[in-house]
Amino acid sequence: MSELDHRFAVRVTGLGKRYRIGLRFDREDSLFLTAARTLAAPVRNFRNLRRLRVFSDDEEPDVIWALRDVGFELERGEVLGVVGRNGAGKSTLLKILSRVTEPTTGTAQMRGRVASLLEIGTGFHPDLTGRENVFLNGTMHGMTRREVAARFDEIVEFAELEQFIDTQVKRYSSGMYVRLAFAVAAHLHPDVLLTDEVLAVGDAQFQQKCLGRMREVAGSGRTVIFVSHNRSAVSSLCTRAIWLENGRMAADGAVDDVLARYHESLLVGTDAELVHRADRQGDGRIRIVGISFRDSSGERMQTATAGSEVDIVLAYESGNERPVRGVSVTLILDSATGHRLATISNDFSGEDFGELPPVGELICSLRLPLTGGTYVWSIKARVGGGLADRVMDAAVLSVDGSEFYPTRRAPDIQAGELLLDYRWAAAEATFARGRESNAGTIGR
Amino acid sequence: MHDLLTYRDFLYFLVRRDIRARYTQTVLGVGWAVLQPLLTMIVFSIFFGRLADIPSSGVPYPVFSLAAVVPWTYFANSAGYAANSLVSNQQILSKVYFPRFLIPASPIGGGVLDLAIALTILLGVMAGFGFFPTVPNVLLLPVLVLALVIVTTGVGLWLAALAIQYRDVRYTTPFLLQLWLFLTPIIYPLSVIPSDLRWLYSLNPMTGVIDGFRVALLETGAVQWSSLALSFIVGTVLLVSGARYFNRIERVFADIA
Ligand SMILES: Nc1ncnc2c1ncn2[C@@H]1O[C@H](COP(=O)(O)OP(=O)(O)OP(=O)(O)O)[C@@H](O)[C@H]1O
Ligand SMILES: [Mg+2]
Numbered sequence: 001m002s003e004l005d006h007r008f009a010v011r012v013t014g015l016g017k018r019y020r021i022g023l024r025f026d027r028e029d030s031l032f033l034t035a036a037r038t039l040a041a042p043v044r045n046f047r048n049l050r051r052l053r054v055f056s057d058d059e060e061p062d063v064i065w066a067l068r069d070v071g072f073e074l075e076r077g078e079v080l081g082v083v084g085r086n087g088a089g090k091s092t093l094l095k096i097l098s099r100v101t102e103p104t105t106g107t108a109q110m111r112g113r114v115a116s117l118l119e120i121g122t123g124f125h126p127d128l129t130g131r132e133n134v135f136l137n138g139t140m141h142g143m144t145r146r147e148v149a150a151r152f153d154e155i156v157e158f159a160e161l162e163q164f165i166d167t168q169v170k171r172y173s174s175g176m177y178v179r180l181a182f183a184v185a186a187h188l189h190p191d192v193l194l195t196d197e198v199l200a201v202g203d204a205q206f207q208q209k210c211l212g213r214m215r216e217v218a219g220s221g222r223t224v225i226f227v228s229h230n231r232s233a234v235s236s237l238c239t240r241a242i243w244l245e246n247g248r249m250a251a252d253g254a255v256d257d258v259l260a261r262y263h264e265s266l267l268v269g270t271d272a273e274l275v276h277r278a279d280r281q282g283d284g285r286i287r288i289v290g291i292s293f294r295d296s297s298g299e300r301m302q303t304a305t306a307g308s309e310v311d312i313v314l315a316y317e318s319g320n321e322r323p324v325r326g327v328s329v330t331l332i333l334d335s336a337t338g339h340r341l342a343t344i345s346n347d348f349s350g351e352d353f354g355e356l357p358p359v360g361e362l363i364c365s366l367r368l369p370l371t372g373g374t375y376v377w378s379i380k381a382r383v384g385g386g387l388a389d390r391v392m393d394a395a396v397l398s399v400d401g402s403e404f405y406p407t408r409r410a411p412d413i414q415a416g417e418l419l420l421d422y423r424w425a426a427a428e429a430t431f432a433r434g435r436e437s438n439a440g441t442i443g444r
Numbered sequence: 445m446h447d448l449l450t451y452r453d454f455l456y457f458l459v460r461r462d463i464r465a466r467y468t469q470t471v472l473g474v475g476w477a478v479l480q481p482l483l484t485m486i487v488f489s490i491f492f493g494r495l496a497d498i499p500s501s502g503v504p505y506p507v508f509s510l511a512a513v514v515p516w517t518y519f520a521n522s523a524g525y526a527a528n529s530l531v532s533n534q535q536i537l538s539k540v541y542f543p544r545f546l547i548p549a550s551p552i553g554g555g556v557l558d559l560a561i562a563l564t565i566l567l568g569v570m571a572g573f574g575f576f577p578t579v580p581n582v583l584l585l586p587v588l589v590l591a592l593v594i595v596t597t598g599v600g601l602w603l604a605a606l607a608i609q610y611r612d613v614r615y616t617t618p619f620l621l622q623l624w625l626f627l628t629p630i631i632y633p634l635s636v637i638p639s640d641l642r643w644l645y646s647l648n649p650m651t652g653v654i655d656g657f658r659v660a661l662l663e664t665g666a667v668q669w670s671s672l673a674l675s676f677i678v679g680t681v682l683l684v685s686g687a688r689y690f691n692r693i694e695r696v697f698a699d700i701a
Contacts, residue, residue, distance in 0.1 A: 019699065031610035099541040101698040122539040125461050126523055136461055139454035 004248055009192055010074040010097070014106035017067040017092050017247075050240055066092040068247045070106070074225075074240075076191075079218040081238035081255055082227045083262050088244040090227045090421055094194045094231035095117060097225065108213040112191025115141050117198050120181045124309035126170035130161060133169055137184045151187045158213070159183035161306065166379065179206060186213045193217060196227045211237065223295030231259055260336035260374050264396055274394055281390040285383040286324055286356075290315030291395045303398040306410070306419055311365050318358045319388070325355050334376045335417050341375070369420060373413040454542060458550040462525075463557060464661050467574045477558040478565050483519050485569075501633045502666035511661050512568050512654045513628040515588070518559040518562055519596050519650060520621045525551030526600030527617045530608040530697065538698045545690060546676045548604040551598050559589075570661065578662050584660040584667065591675045595649045598682025608697060610652040628654055634668065646671040650676040661665045 067089040074080055075107050095101045097108050098116030124133050125138050134155055138148035156165050169177055182198070195214070199207050202386040214237055216225045228234050234241060234255065241258035243251040245265070251258045294302050294311045301440040304310045312331065318324045330345040344364065348351065353362065368375075375397050381389040401410040403418045411419075467474055485506055492498045493505025500508035528550035533547050560606065570576065577585075607613040627648055629637075634655040637645045646652055646668075652675030658664045 030612040031606060032612050032616075034610065050660060052569060095538075100538060102695045116540065117538040125465065127465055132457070132461070132464075136457040139451070139457050140536070142450055144450075145452075145453040145456070248625070305571045376694075420647065 007075050008073050008109075009076045009078070009111050010072075011109045012073070012097070012106070013071045013094070015067055015070040015096060015103050015108060015244055016064055016105035017089070017096060017101070018104040019066050020063050036357060038237060039312060042387040061184070062147040064128055065247050067096070067103075067244075070244070070247075070249055072242060072249070072252055072387055074109075074223050076223055077218075077221045078240060079224045079226065079238045079409035081212060081234035081258075082225060082244065083229075083241060083259065084244035084250075085266075090244055091118065091196055092247075093244070094196050094225065094227060096190075098194050101325070109343070110192050113193065114144060114192045115185070115188040116194040117185045117189035118196045120178055120185065120198055120430055124169055124177065124181060124201040127168055129168055130156075131170070133180070134165075134184055134222055137181070138188070141185070141188050141191075143188060147226055151189075153179075155183045155187050175203065175206070181226070182213075183207075183233055186210070186217070192223045192225070192295055194225045197229070199228060199230055199233055202271070220386070230335075231263070233338075235259055235337035235339075258321060259338070263336045263376060263393075264374055267273040272389065275393055277394070279392075282381070282387040284319040285386075285388040286319060286327055286381050287389045288314050288319050288329075288379050288391060288394070289317055291377065292378065293395075293397055303400050306369055306370050306372070306399050306404040307421075308403075309365060311363050312377070314362045314364075316356075316360060318356070321358045323355045323357055325385055327353050327362075327388075328382045329364075330380040330382075331364060332380070334378070336376065338375045339417065341370075365430075369404065369418055370437065371411060371413045371415070371419055372397045372399055372418050374398050451514060451542050451546060455546050455549060455553070458546060459554040462550050462554045463562065463644050466554075473562075477561040480521075481510060481513045481562050482569075484513045484517070488513070490633055498632050499634065499636065502663075503575070503657070503662050503664060504573050507570050507575055508633075508658065508664070510566050510569055511633060511658045512628075514559070514562045515653060515657050516590050516625065516628065516630055516650070517562060518555050519599075519653075520554045520594060520625070521558070522555035522596050523599045523603060524582045524617055524621060526554070526596075527603035527607045528614060530604045531614060534608075535611070545601065545693045545695060547685070548600050548690075549597070552593070555596075556593070566661070575662060578663065580602055581660050581663055581667075584656060588656045588660060590654050591649075591656070591672065593677065594683050595653065595679035598679055598684075598686045601686030601690045602682065605683065605686070605693045609693065609700065624648070624650070630654060633658075633664065634671070635665070641666075643670065647678060649675040649682070651675065 036100050057421070070089075070093060074079075082093065092101075092117060095118065096103045097110065098114060098118065100116070100118070125136065125139055128136065131152075134152060135145065135148050138151075139145060156162055159176075159182075161176060161180055163174065164176065169180070172180070178336050178414075185198070198214075199210055210380055211233060214224070218237060224237075225235065226237055238255045239252065239253075241255040241262075242249055243265075244261040250265070251261050255385070270285045274291055280287070290313075292313045292315075293304060294313055295301050295304075296309050296311075298311075301310075314329065328345060330343060330347070332340065333342040333344070334340055344366070346364075356362075376393055377395045377397065378392045379394045380387065401419055402408050466476075489506045493500065493509065498505070514561070514684040529548045529551060530544075537544065537547070552562055567577070568656075573693045603613065603617055607617070625631075634645075634651065652671035652673070653669060656672055656675075659667050
């Protein structure tokens with residue numbers, strides 16, 4: 001560890017993890033049977049036992065690489081976001097970094113004390129009081145008794161559990177439990193903090209508090225690796241991100257770039273193949289089967305020009321092949337980093353489609369005053385107020401923001417997603433004073 | 445080793461947790477540490493001492509059996525808890541890193557408290573029968589406790605590492621410990637074993653320990669140095685091999701858990 005370059009807090013090279021899926025099923029679970037088989041067929045059984053840890057070089061069908069050739073370096077104080085679909089290997093990466101499991105190939109080096117929060121509240125014991133659990137949990141994460149004692153008051157205050165700290169945690173509400181668990185974790189003061197989906201618990205207010213605390217930890221020069229499906233949390237917390245796809249690194253770079261690319265990948269082909277999306281919600285009385293974007297002359301487009309008119313064309317089918325009434329459609333616009341920008345619906349604008357034929361198109365015309373980048377649309381359809389169809393992340397649209405202002409210059413997406421239509425003017429000083437007195441009048 | 449220093453406070457709280465969980469969830473609390481050996485002694489005295497009339501080296505059967513039941517209870521309970529320990533802590537094992545052997549070490553360490561309580565009771569019962577430990581013999585006691593802990597740790601590590609891989613180990617452990625009890629001089633004295641077979645019998649590391657307890661406290665005969673030495677040797681072999689096996693399996697705990 002000592003020869004590690006001083007600038008680096010984490011160095012991962014060629015990391016791979018192989019799992020044998022179905023491991024639990026094809027191996028004998030019983031020592032008795034294993035022994036009996038060993039006596040009956042010693043050679044084959046020895047091979048079976050070794051298979052658990054030793055993998056032959058040729059690919060076997062029941063083996064998967066949960067992680068393959070992953071490499072990156074983090075400097076002290078860097079905050080890395082890790083994104084990827086379910087099963088991409090994010091948790092596996094953190095398990096290796098936290099030494100819970102060993103890599104099959106490669107190495108992971110860390111400088112300083114590492115604390116990992118792979119699941120909030122692990123190891124809390126229901127029969128122990130809050131106080132005892134704080135000590136048990138803190139020391140389990142590598143703190144000494146004295147360190148826990150020194151931070152004890154801070155932890156209890158953060159959890160807002162002063163009155164309940166000597167109560168057994170089995171009498172806690174689930175919210176109290178999670179608050180205490182996070183409070184312990186948030187006060188570990190490690191050099192490297194690894195967190196996996198920690199914001200997935202608790203109510204919105206608590207999540208906000210956790211995020212704030214994570215920001216503080218990150219701001220205090222600690223190295224943080226943050227795994228989350230919450231794109232806006234990743235983009236607001238992290239400076240850098242890696243995207244894992246089937247165990248491999250698909251991208252590594254500035255957080256907004258990586259998030260945008262990751263997001264695009266989620267949507268590849270979706271606008272053409274919306275009809276095949278199976279992850280829908282709703283009763284299906286109407287289904288949105290296609291989405292496309294057209295310019296004013298009716299040409300399909302991949303990239304919209306900021307400020308010019310766009311038609312969003314939704315192809316629909318009614319569930320029972322009969323005309324439908326009372327349809328309302330909502331389009332939700334998110335930035336690639338997960339910020340919700342707008343929700344548009346014919347309900348708000350008061351437009352009624354009347355009776356719709358069994359198959360047809362719904363067209364929404366609008367102008368998009370957006371900075372250049374990629375944007376994501378989700379769709380909801382209701383019939384008579386009941387949810388009929390919902391497709392999240394249904395389509396992606398690129399926007400070119402460069403033509404919005406006459407100068408052909410525009411801020412980039414880091415400066416905000418919106419391009420507003422504005423005018424400047426200069427006025428005499430009296431104007432400003434007049435406004436001041438006006439404000440005074442309103443105030444009174 | 446560095447890890448052990450870092451995590452020694454965790455071991456302390458883990459032991460406390462295990463003791464608390466054992467005592468607060470039961471009707472009698474600490475009472476079980478007292479009652480378990482006492483009840484065993486009563487049952488043994490009635491059936492083996494009185495009805496079967498098993499020889500007891502010239503001391504009353506109740507003290508004769510209790511002197512063996514006390515260390516045996518420590519061994520059987522701690523090894524049994526250790527066997528279950530990894531399985532019942534699977535959730536932590538797959539989420540947090542710390543030296544894994546702390547998990548089985550906790551019941552083995554925590555059991556020492558029960559052992560101390562039970563030894564006090566044993567001294568009380570001995571006093572009731574007019575027996576008091578005398579000086580050269582009683583000095584053997586710390587050595588015997590050491591041998592007891594070594595054997596228990598060795599067996600506990602083996603059972604823990606096997607139990608997390610093989611389901612049947614957990615269920616058959618109580619049965620195996622029951623058999624083991626009969627293969628150890630607990631309800632009968634070591635002297636009933638023919639002396640030319642005694643070395644074989646003493647390969648059971650608990651033989652030297654249990655017989656030692658009787659000799660140390662009740663002066664039932666001469667110290668069987670060879671049996672005691674075998675206890676240490678076999679115990680150490682179990683401990684070292686158990687630790688190595690445990691270490692090897694440790695790496696896949698999180699994957700199979
Ligand atoms: N103990 C295990 N045994 C066998 N396969 C495993 C084991 N743990 C994980 N895997 C497999 O490894 C792959 C990666 O899993 P991992 O939990 O790292 O995904 P993830 O990116 O964290 O997903 P999610 O977003 O759902 O949390 C999955 O295909 C999973 O089935
Ligand atoms: Mg995961």
